[in-house]
Amino acid sequence: MGxxxxxxxxxxxxxxxxxAELVRTLGLQNARIACIMLEYKSVDITFxxxxxxxxxxxxxxxxxxxxxxxKYGITPGAKVKVKKIEAIR
Incomplete structure (x- = not known):
């Protein structure tokens, strides 16, 4: 999962x-806050x-x-696709 x-x-x-493998690949070891893009039910969500x-x-x-x-009806157990993770700081 890299x-x-x-x-x-x-x-x-x-x-x-x-x-952990993905964190290392993306260089997020020291990041505290990130901009994340998910896809849920074919809708892209960024926060x-x-x-x-x-x-x-x-x-x-x-x-x-x-x-x-x-807003999007995301519940525990739901599957989400993580499309982007960028460190902010």
Missing amino acids: ALPYVAEVYINNQVLIP NAELLKTRHTDSRQFTIPKSIRD
Whole structure:
């Protein structure tokens, strides 16, 4: 899983995992905030999100904002296609 786009499942806490290999490939190890583009039900959705860091790996997670979830009907367990992740800072 070292390239975009990739399909991920939305966790019960409304977060999406970015695998460590992809984080390293995209150079996101030191990024705290990113611009993310998802595709859900053939609609492109772009938003900024904080990248949450785990203690011992390079993987990251981000939370899909409630306003986005409500507007597009994204629920836990839904499959989303992550099309773009760009570090903002």
